[in-house]
Amino acid sequence: MAGIFVGLIVASSFAFLTVHPDRFTFVSLTPNTLGGNNPAASGRDPLVWPFSRDSIWNLPIGSNARYVWGGIRHATSMAYFTDADILVLEPSAPATTVYANSDDWGAGTRCSAQGGALFTAPIPADFVVPGSHQGSPDGDTPNAAAAILAADGHTIIQTQPFARCGGQSPTSHYMFRSEDLYGTGETGSHGGSGLSALGGTVRLGELVPGGTIRHSLKLNIDSANFYPGFGGYRWPAWKSDAGGAGYGGSIPEVRMGSLLAPKADFPTNTLETEPGKILAAAFRDYGGYIVDTS
Template identity: 30%
Template sequence: MILVSRPAQHSRRLAPLSVLLPLLALGSACDGRAADEADAPQTDGGGTDGEATAGTRDATLQPFRSNSVWNLPIGTGATYADTTDPATRDFIATNINGMTINTWANWDVYSHPITFASESDPWAQVTDYNDSSRSGSYYIPATAVIANGTDKHMHIIQPARTTIEEAWNVTRQSPTAYRAGRHHKIELHGSGIGPANGVRAYGGSAIGGLIRGWETDPTHPKYTGKLQHALAVAVDRVQLHYSGGASGYDASGYGTAKGYVWPATEQDWGSETTYKGHVPMGAYFAIPPSVDINALGLSPQGKMVAQSLQDFGAYVTDATGATVAFYVEPTAPSAFVSALRKDLPLIRSKMRRVTNNSASAPNGPGTRRVPMLPELAP
C-alpha cells in the first residue's frame, strides 16, 4: 500500500501527534534559515524578460502573484546539483536503509479539494483545537468536500473570490460547526508562503503547487495543455533533514526546529526525532535544461508534468510515508492521474536540487526560462 502525507502537528501549546519511524540516522547536510517572505524581494532575478503582462489571470484558478515562488519561472542562471549531492541523492532514492521509496500522485486520497462558497451557504464556525487564535467563521457549503484520508483537508474559496480558508484534520460537527487541527485564511493575491500562512508542514499555503483539475481537463474553457507553475512535492521523513533545535515557534512564527530552507518557515513537529535524511523542508528541485523531455517516452500527461518541472520546478512542502508524492486536485480526470502515476518514477529520477535558490534570487537567478505569467485580474 502506498502511504501518504501527514502534515506537521502545528500546535504551539499541545504535544505533537508524531509518527516515529524506526529508521537509521543519516548524516546531516546543509541548513538554512528561511527569510521572512514579506521582506524578501520576489523579483524576476534580474532578468530582462521578467515583466508580467496585464492583469487577466483568475486567482481562483491559478492563485498568488506572478512573482510568487509558485508562479515564477526558473531562472536561466539556476545551478543544478548532481547525483552525488546528499539532498538530490536522497530525493531520487528508491530505497533508503531498507525502506522502499515509491513515487505517486495523491488524488482521490490525501489530496487538497477546493470548494467555492456563496453568500447563500451556511455561515460556519471553524474551531482550531490546537490554537484558538486561528479559529474563524466564514461561508462553508453544507456539501463542502473534506479530503479522504487522515489528513482531512478542506479548503473553501470565499464569495469575494479573494481569499481561501484552508483547514487540516477537519471534522464536520454540523453544517455550521467544524473542528480542525490547523486553520488559516490565505490571500489569493498574496505570495502563498509563510510564516504561518497555510496548513502544510512548510508553513505556507496548501494549494500552492497543486495540479488543478481544470489544468488537466481538455474540456475546460481555460485548458492550455500546460502546467504553468511550480509543483508541490512531499517526501518521507527518512529523506527529510533536521539540523538542530526543538519543535516550537519563535515570536515571528518561524519554526525553532531547524533544517528547513527558504521559502519554508517551519517543518514537522517532532522532526528532531523523525527526520533522518538530507532533504531540507522547502528545498527546490527541477529537471535540468540538459534533459530532453521529448526523448523520455512519456505519456502526454507525464510530459505535461515533466515540462512544468523543467520550466518552474518543485518545492518540498510536506512529509509522507514511504513515497515521494505530487498532488492532484480530486476533480482531475482519472485518465490523467492514471497515466501520470506510470510516468512519475522516471520523472523523479531526472530531478535535481537547485542550489542557488534564495529569497534574493527566487527560483534561481538570471532571466526567466519561459515568459512570466499574466498578473492577476483585479
C-alpha cells in the same frame, strides 16, 4: 469552486517522472521580482490561476538557477495514496461556522464539534469532506490542508485538518496566517512546512490532453531525505515537522521548502504517457516545493 484537489505527488512518482536518477536535482534560486500584484490585470482568473506574478507558485526557474544534487533515495516499496488539498473558493456561499476539533491524526473521526467556533467562512451547504476513519480515498487520517476564500474575495483562510462529515458542522484544529488571493501566497496550511494548500495544486483543465501546467507544484518526500540541520527547513518554508530533528538526510540543501526539479535538458519527449510529459515539463520549468513528508 469548491473541491478536493490533488496538489501533491509522492516521491516515487516524481522519481518516475525524472526517469534517470542522475537527473534528480535540487534547485536553489532567488526569484526576481516581476511586478504586477494583480493576476486579473494580466488576464488570469485568480480563482483558477491564483496569486501575483512574483509569487513563488508562478515564477519559472530562471536560466541562472544553481542546481545541486539532491540525493533522493530510491523507494523500496510502492503504495498509492493522495495528499489532497481542500479548496473552497465560493465567496458567495452561505456563511458557515467551522468549529474546533482536536482528533487530529489519532483514533477520532474529526466529525464532531469539540470546542468553540474557529472562524466563519463561505462554504456550500452540500460540501462534504470525510473525516478520519470514514472511508476517505485519501487515507484513514488525511492531512486535509484547507484554503477557504472569504466573502471579500481576497482573504484566504487556512486551516488543518479540515473535515465536514455528512449532516454535521465543519471542523478543524490548527489555524495558519491568512493570505491574499492577489498577493504572493507563500504560506499556508501544510503543517510540515507552513506552505500553501492553494498554491501548487494541479487544477482542472491542466492534466488533460494538450494541457499545460504553468506554475510550480508540491511534493511529499520521505523524511529520510531531509537534512535535520538549520531547523529542517528553508525559505519559503517557515517550519518543519514536529519530528524534524530526526530527519535522516545528509545534504544541507534538501529541507522542507526546497525546490526540486530535473535539469533544463531533461528529455520530456522520452516519456511514454501524456500526463507524464505534462507533469515532467512543469517540474522542469517551475519545479516542485517540498511541503510535507510522505
